[in-house]
Amino acid sequence: MTSAPPHVPSLSLPVPEGLKTVGRVTADDPLICARNVNVYYGDKHAIREVSIDIARNQVLAMIGPSGCGKSTFLRCINRMNDTIEGARVTGAIVLDGRDIHERKQDVVQLRARVGMVFQKPNPFPKTIYENVAYGPRIHGLAADRGELDEIVHTSLQRAGLWEEVKDRLGNPGTSLSGGQQQRLCIARTIAVNPEVILMDEPCSALDPIATARIEDLIDELSASYAIVIVTHSMQQAARVSQRTAYFHLGDLIEVGETDRIFTNPRHKLTEDYITGRFG
Amino acid sequence: MSSRTAAQTQALVQKSLRRRYWAERRFRAYGLAAVLFGILFVFFLIGTIVARGYPAFRQAYLTLDIHYDAAVIDPEGTRSPDTVAGANYNTLVRNSLRQLFPDVQERADVRQLSQLVSNSAAHQLQARVREHPELIGRHEKRRFLAGADVDQLLKGSIDRAAPQESRVLNDRQIAWADALRERADLKLEFNTGLLLNGDSREPEQAGVGGAVLGSVFTLLVTLLLSFPIGVAAAVYLEEFARRNRWTDVIEVNINNLAAVPSIVFGLLGLAVFLNFFGLPRSAPLVGGLVLTLLTLPTIIIASRAALKGVPPSIREAALGIGASRLQMVAHHVLPLAMPGMLTGTIIGMARALGETAPLLMIGMVAFIVDRPQGITDPATVLPVQIYLWADSPERAFIERTSAAIMVLLVFLIVMNGLAVILRRRFERRW
Numbered sequence: 016m017t018s019a020p021p022h023v024p025s026l027s028l029p030v031p032e033g034l035k036t037v038g039r040v041t042a043d044d045p046l047i048c049a050r051n052v053n054v055y056y057g058d059k060h061a062i063r064e065v066s067i068d069i070a071r072n073q074v075l076a077m078i079g080p081s082g083c084g085k086s087t088f089l090r091c092i093n094r095m096n097d098t099i100e101g102a103r104v105t106g107a108i109v110l111d112g113r114d115i116h117e118r119k120q121d122v123v124q125l126r127a128r129v130g131m132v133f134q135k136p137n138p139f140p141k142t143i144y145e146n147v148a149y150g151p152r153i154h155g156l157a158a159d160r161g162e163l164d165e166i167v168h169t170s171l172q173r174a175g176l177w178e179e180v181k182d183r184l185g186n187p188g189t190s191l192s193g194g195q196q197q198r199l200c201i202a203r204t205i206a207v208n209p210e211v212i213l214m215d216e217p218c219s220a221l222d223p224i225a226t227a228r229i230e231d232l233i234d235e236l237s238a239s240y241a242i243v244i245v246t247h248s249m250q251q252a253a254r255v256s257q258r259t260a261y262f263h264l265g266d267l268i269e270v271g272e273t274d275r276i277f278t279n280p281r282h283k284l285t286e287d288y289i290t291g292r293f294g
Numbered sequence: 295m296s297s298r299t300a301a302q303t304q305a306l307v308q309k310s311l312r313r314r315y316w317a318e319r320r321f322r323a324y325g326l327a328a329v330l331f332g333i334l335f336v337f338f339l340i341g342t343i344v345a346r347g348y349p350a351f352r353q354a355y356l357t358l359d360i361h362y363d364a365a366v367i368d369p370e371g372t373r374s375p376d377t378v379a380g381a382n383y384n385t386l387v388r389n390s391l392r393q394l395f396p397d398v399q400e401r402a403d404v405r406q407l408s409q410l411v412s413n414s415a416a417h418q419l420q421a422r423v424r425e426h427p428e429l430i431g432r433h434e435k436r437r438f439l440a441g442a443d444v445d446q447l448l449k450g451s452i453d454r455a456a457p458q459e460s461r462v463l464n465d466r467q468i469a470w471a472d473a474l475r476e477r478a479d480l481k482l483e484f485n486t487g488l489l490l491n492g493d494s495r496e497p498e499q500a501g502v503g504g505a506v507l508g509s510v511f512t513l514l515v516t517l518l519l520s521f522p523i524g525v526a527a528a529v530y531l532e533e534f535a536r537r538n539r540w541t542d543v544i545e546v547n548i549n550n551l552a553a554v555p556s557i558v559f560g561l562l563g564l565a566v567f568l569n570f571f572g573l574p575r576s577a578p579l580v581g582g583l584v585l586t587l588l589t590l591p592t593i594i595i596a597s598r599a600a601l602k603g604v605p606p607s608i609r610e611a612a613l614g615i616g617a618s619r620l621q622m623v624a625h626h627v628l629p630l631a632m633p634g635m636l637t638g639t640i641i642g643m644a645r646a647l648g649e650t651a652p653l654l655m656i657g658m659v660a661f662i663v664d665r666p667q668g669i670t671d672p673a674t675v676l677p678v679q680i681y682l683w684a685d686s687p688e689r690a691f692i693e694r695t696s697a698a699i700m701v702l703l704v705f706l707i708v709m710n711g712l713a714v715i716l717r718r719r720f721e722r723r724w
Contacts, residue, residue, distance in 0.1 A: 098613060100537055127616035137607035139626060149625070150615040200611070207615050 028109060031066055037282045038271035042070035042258070046210060046241045047092065052106035054087050054096060061087045065106075065267045067260055069211065074233060074242045076256035076273065078249060080288065083262040085245045089213050092243065093129035094122050110211075127154055129211040130204035135220050136196035138188030138203070143180050146188040146199055147171060150207035166206055174202035175232050194225025201232065205240075212236065214244040218251065230255050249289055253277050261285045340703075347696030353485035353498065354440035354448045356411055356474065358390045360419065364431045367423060373430075378423055383416035384408070387438070394479075395470060406467055410474070412439035412498045439487070440480060442497040442690040444471050448482055451689055462689075488697060492663045493679065497690030500683070502698045504665040508578055508658070508673030509647060509705065515582020515669055516589060516646050521639050523586070524593030525628075528635070531594075532601040533623050552591035559588045560652030568656060576657040576672035584652045589642035596638020600631035632720040640713035644706060650677040676702045 028048045030040060041048075045068035054061040062084035069075055069092075077085040087096070094115060096102040108115045115125050127150075138146050147167045150156075157163035167184070171177040176198045180191070188199050197217055204212055214233070218226040233242060233255045246252050252259050252273065259276045261269045261284070269276065269285045280286040298306075364371070366389075367381040388408050392398060398407050415438040422436070423429055443462045446452050448471075458464050463471070474480035491501025535541045563584035567573045573580050604627050612622040653659065658674050659682065666673035674682070676698060683695040 093614070095610065095613065098609070123616050123618050125616075126614060131610075131614035133607060133610055133614065135607055137605075137611040139608065139611060140630065149612075149617075153615075153617055153621055153625075203611075203615060 028107070031064075034064070034066055036066065036267045037269040037285075038276075040067045040267075040270050042068035042073070044071050045069065046071045046110065048107075048109045049088075049091070050107045050109070052088065052091060052104065052108060054084070054091060055103045055105075056099070057101045060265060062262075062265045062267075067267060067270055069241055069243055070258070071241050072237060072239070073258060074237045074244060074256040076252035076259045077243065077245045077262060078247075078252050078259060078288070079262035079268075081247075082264075084265045085260075085262045086215050088262070088267075089215055089243060089245050092211065092213055093126050093131055095126075095131065097122060127207050128209050129213060130207060130209035131213040132197070132200050132204055132215070132217050134216040136193055136200050138191070138196050138199050140187065140189055142185050143171075143188050143191070143199060144184040147202050147206045150203060154207060156207070170202040170206035171199075173205055173236070174198045175228065175235075176202055192225070194221050194228060197221060197225070197229060198232065201229075201236075205236070209240065211241045211243065214242065216245050216247060219247060226251070249277070261288060263288070343696050343699050343703075346693055347698075347700045349449045349451075350488055350690075350693040350697035351485050352449070352482040353487065354445040354480060355437050355483050356440045356444075357435055357437045357479045358387065358411070358415075359393070359433060360386055360390050360436050361433050362386065362419075362423060362429045362431060363389065367430050373427060375424070378427060378430075379420065381420075381423075383419040383423075384413075386419055387411055387415045394474070403466070406464070407470060409441050410444050410467065410470060410480075412441050412496060414439055414496065414499050439498045442688060443467075444480070445498055446689050447471055448475070448480070449693075451693075488694065489701070492665050493661060493674065493682070494663060495661075497686070497688045497694060500691070500694060502676065502679055502701050504662060505674050505676045505679035505698070506701065506705070507665050508581075508662075509675040511578035511666060511669045511673065512581040512585060512653075512658075512675055513643060513647060515579055516585040517639070517643060519582065519586040520589045520593055520642065524590050524639070524642075525597050525635055527590075528594045528597030528601060529623055529628070532598050533627065534619065548591050548594055552595060555651075556588055556649055557651040557655065559584050560655030562587065563652060564655045574670050574672070576660045576662065576674070577670045578658075578666060578673050578675075579669040580656050581653050581658050581673075581675065582669065584656060585646040585649060588649060588652060589639075589646050592642040592645065593635070593638050596641065597631065597635040600634025600638065601627060603634060604630045629720065633717045636713055636717050636720065640710060643709060647702070647706060647709065648677055650675075650681055653678055676705065 028050055031051055034040070047069040049068075050066045052065040053063055065084075065088055067075075077089065079085050090096045091104055091108060092115075094104075096104055104116065110125070110128070113120065139149065141149070144167055147170050148157075148163050151163060151166045157166055168177065171180065176195060179195060180186075180199075188196065191199060197220075201212075201217075218229050221229065230251065233244065236242060237255075237257075244252075244255065256273045259271065259273045260267060261276065261280075261282070263284050269280065269282045271281075276285065277289055280289060363386065366385045367383075368377050370377070388404060391407050391410070392404065395407060398404055418436070418438060440448075443452070444467075447463055447468065452461060452463060452468075454468065471480060487499065488501045489506075490503040491499060492504030494500040531541060531544065563580060567580045567583055568575060573583075608626050608630065609622055612626045613619075617625065653675060657672075659678050660672060660674065661682070662672050662674050664671070680695055680698045680702065683691045683698060
């Protein structure tokens with residue numbers, strides 16, 4: 016399950032001039048390059064001039080106080096903002112050398128490549144099996160029932176849920192506990208075999224034990240996928256990510272190696288936030 | 295504030311507490327009173343209808359020994375179908391009655407005697423002989439509908455003590471009926487005709503069968519048109535259409551349409567379906583079309599509310615793994631919204647079932663004896679039938695009116711029961 020076709024050269028776009036973000040926004044092996052991204056909700060300018068690379072096989076954590084635009088930026092990456100009435104996105108988000116806002120870019124195809132896990136576990140009100148099988152089925156990834164069973168099996172296994180649910184695949188997905196539901200949602204996402212997984216505060220509705228399991232899972236999954244996670248917990252960002260981006264009131268303030276951000280923040284706002292002065 | 299001691303605060307809370315509990319008790323009493331009041335009215339309503347209507351489910355039948363007299367049916371012995379069909383079968387009935395009461399000789403008396411039997415008897419005999427010409431010359435015991443007045447007499451609706459002039463039956467007729475009753479030739483039995491027959495000017499022959507069929511056909515047309523159109527419109531407006539001035543205008547107009555008096559839809563149907571498109575008058579097809587217009591706003595509004603009730607997280611989940619808009623709607627949103635949509639549809643259909651005014655406009659108020667065989671045959675519907683019967687002066691129609699209301703209520707209960715079953719089947723646990 017390698018993430019990208021090897022023949023596509025990964026090219027990093029030049030960093031725009033006059034960028035206010037502190038730290039290195041580019042990555043060595045970028046899969047996605049966002050440049051000068053702005054989002055407007057009606058008259059509200061939700062995020063301003065965000066430029067950042069997302070690397071393969073790495074976890075990028077996005078932190079910041081509530082309403083800072085980190086979730087908004089996350090939802091740009093698979094164009095979920097399209098579904099919000101009055102939302103407008105400008106700038107470039109380039110995946111494998113192609114802007115995702117291009118006319119030729121099919122949004123359904125994009126979302127098959129860029130999967131998403133939401134804040135609240137949201138399994139379909141269907142069986143566990145159907146939850147995982149739904150994506151492969153609509154995308155035609157399985158030729159027959161056997162192959163579909165195989166995909167369901169491996170996806171649940173990789174999401175660390177197989178052992179718990181293998182005897183009750185016919186039960187409704189909603190009958191699981193919150194942590195199990197979230198892992199089911201992750202299994203559902205990876206069943207489509209995406210290249211990027213976006214996670215919007217995936218543990219905020221879970222207890223600490225379930226959170227720890229998800230964090231372990233994120234760690235394992237980062238071997239195969241580029242992962243972008245929005246989190247309110249700085250400890251979580253420190254635990255699971257290799258790079259961290261700090262957002263503040265719609266601006267991307269600082270980007271850097273996670274270790275460096277938490278030990279030696281360069282921007283005053285970043286420092287204030289991680290030392291708990293606001294947020 | 296801070297100067298108050300804890301005990302003082304407690305005392306104040308205590309005081310307000312009493313007031314709050316009292317308010318709550320009062321409110322609950324109001325609610326309970328309202329519910330009881332409602333139940334009382336429903337019981338009163340249903341009670342009166344049942345009390346008035348249940349006698350109609352029994353009907354007086356008279357058994358007569360009929361002599362298929364060749365001299366009456368076919369005096370020349372040709373046995374040609376025309377002669378047989380054209381014979382005077384009333385004579386057979388009359389002769390049979392005169393055999394029972396040989397002392398009745400006067401022409402006027404004989405006529406009074408034959409009023410004991412419904413005039414459908416002659417038609418029945420005609421049909422019988424047409425089918426079995428070999429019966430001519432033989433005797434046979436046949437059961438006929440008694441006349442409506444005799445029927446009322448048996449049910450005790452005619453006051454025997456009243457002076458003869460103010461009764462529909464005179465003393466002799468009552469004596470005859472009593473004699474027949476004693477011989478067990480005249481008795482009350484379950485009235486199948488009420489449920490199967492079409493309308494008739496003679497109350498004893500009138501039934502709701504035609505109206506029930508008309509209602510079924512009309513509602514079938516309504517359901518087949520309004521459910522798919524309503525759901526599709528709701529899905530489009532809720533899930534696909536962008537919010538702009540046009541959708542606002544449409545939304546306002548749908549809400550307005552739901553409040554338009556139904557007779558206006560009837561006039562519209564008359565102008566458009568009958569006069570412009572030239573569809574058949576009095577037909578369930580047109581009735582269904584008009585009622586579709588009437589129920590569409592209800593169904594669209596209810597369906598949109600049901601769609602709005604589907605949590606957005608389900609939509610995001612589906613879109614997030616790359617479902618197209620249509621797949622999201624068809625696979626996830628619609629199944630969850632279906633119970634609500636069905637509820638709305640049933641409310642709309644229940645309203646359509648009880649609707650009278652628009653159907654008057656398109657001619658479904660016509661007096662139609664035959665049962666409709668399809669959606670283009672002239673027909674009437676249950677509420678219109680009730681309206682027609684309620685207008686008739688005969689005593690026997692009063693109980694039939696109530697009986698028709700009972701049939702309508704049963705129809706409604708069956709429909710609602712069906713809706714509950716369907717909804718259960720579609721309902722999913724979260």
